[in-house]
Amino acid sequence: MATVSGNGSSSHTSASASASASASAAPIAISQASQSTSTLPEPLRTLVNLRIKADSALNHPALEQELENGVLGPQSAIVLESLQATLDCASTWRAKLQDVTGRTSKRSNEEEARGEFVEAWCRSRIGEYDSSSPEELSVQLERSLKGFSHAGELLRLPNPPMLDQVPSVTRPRQGVLPLDLGTVPGWVGEMLAEWARTQTTLCFSSLLRPGGTEVVEEDKLADMLDMACRRNVQALFTPLDPDLAPEESSSSAGTVMGNARLIRDMSTLLPFTSSASLWTRRIAWATHVADITFIEASMSANRLVDAASAAATILQDPQTTDERRNEVRHVLEHTIQRLVPFEKKQGTALLTLGRVMLEAVGSMYLGRDEAFSVQRRKIEEAVVEEGEEPETAEGNQVEVPENELVRETRQVFIRASGLFENACASFLRTPAKARQNKKEEQRLLRRLEATYCDLEELDNDRPEVVQLKSERVARALWINDRLLSLGYDAEDDSDLDNTDADSDEEMITRRFGQSTI
Secondary structure, eight states: OOEEEEEOSSOEEEEEOOSSSOSSOOOGGGSOOBOOSTTSOHHHHHHHHHHHHHHHHHTOHHHHHHHHHTOOOHHHHHHHHHHHHHHHHHTTHHHHHHHHHOSSOOOOHHHHHHHHHHHHHHHHHHHHHOTTOGGGHHHHHHHHHHHHHHHHHHHTOOOOOOGGGOOOSSSOOSSOOOOOOOOBOHHHHHHHHHHHHHHHHHHHHTTOOGGGOOOOOHHHHHHHHHHHHHHHHHHHHOOBOTTSOBOOSOOSHHHHHHHHHHHHHHHTTSOOOOOHHHHHHHHHHHHHHHHHHHHHHHHHHHHHHHHHHHHHHHHTOTTOOHHHHHHHHHHHHHHHHHHHHHHHHHHHHHHHHHHHHHHHHHHHHSOOSSOHHHHHHHHHHHHHHHOOOHHHHHOOOOOOOOOHHHHHHHHHHHHHHHHHHHHHHHHHHSOGGGSOOHHHHHHHHHHHHHHHHHHHTTOOSOHHHHHHHHHHHHHHHHHHHHHHHHOOOTTOOOSOOOOOOOOHHHHHHHHTTTSOO
16 A cells, blocks of 8 residues: 655645555555656756755745744745745756756756756745735746646646546446556656646635735636646546655645645635536536545544454454453554544535535526525524524425436435444444543534435435435434433534644635735
């Protein structure tokens, strides 16, 4: 199983996995980044080493502290100095190579592409971190994208896949084949992740307008989000050459995950729409984000399950002493407790995806012109202010049809509820003294309750759906009784939380905190 240690600009992410999302190749974000610099010509090796040095400066804790304080200090100066030195070298390494060899042409396509990659990476980082000219961000990012594109042409990389051709671990689509992407060196994998990051950051920068005087067109934003998502998919699924030696450089894991979170956040800025084509795009973006979140949580959960299985074999050995058995049981209990947040994260990924699909169903088949959450809020306000019953306030509902999208959405919610139920079971199997507090159980139950509420929106008179509803109602009654026994907690709710650590896009947001979206 390949592993990678990932460094984003403001967070450090580690990830490892087998090819669970594709039968043909391991995703790049969870594979071994590799490529030795020892075989590079001296001028190019110097350039690559300067980039590594600049990347280390970007990941220094002092820079994160300065950004949190909103003050650019000594570390910021070191970062800009390192980036400028790298950019200067990027403009001269070809001439130095000619001086060394005494020949006019001695660069292979791969060497030329690697130089283009370093220069493109450097320009995008300067655009992000140079506070002296924030208006130049989009200009630097555009130039950076041209560099990535040139490098891709030199390496003959394929175009990023269309989103409807991408296999998914969260969405039950039929007839989608594994992506057939060629194996690349580790540094090319990192380049693909950075290419996707630059594309995503350019999309984000289009929303940053000092004074808020310009408005981004919805179609243009959707096109930019689509390309950013496609680039991120390419970075995720392109397999790496397993025979290359590891290189000390920032990995693609944190970058790809950070890109996905930023794509998710920007997609929520698009208004409710009646356009079927736009809903198709939004579902594709949400699927990509859910896949990455789900895979990340699955890898962590699988490691815990493997550890628990290894410990459980000790209990089956008749020669194991009672003292040793007690130690192993303690390990197993602790492991089960640690599984809960990962099962919850998997369920939340599916619930978030399901809600996007549910809104698409409402818009395309139920004649809705606003989100379900907005309508629910209006119903609740009507009940509180006017004393109306929810059924009266809601009015006549359009019967839910039974089609492919409705069935897919229902299956996503059913899987989400199953994961929340597993998390609840894991929590309840933990000894009472080891449980954190009742709030964690309340959160799990409310998350499960929210999933059931969303499933209810898809009910119709089909026999299998009616049967599903009766089973759901029985479970909902148990949830309600359990919540009552735990007591009401005004601070708790069923909204989806985001407990992820600060990542790339959050640092960018702080960096441009004075801008208006």
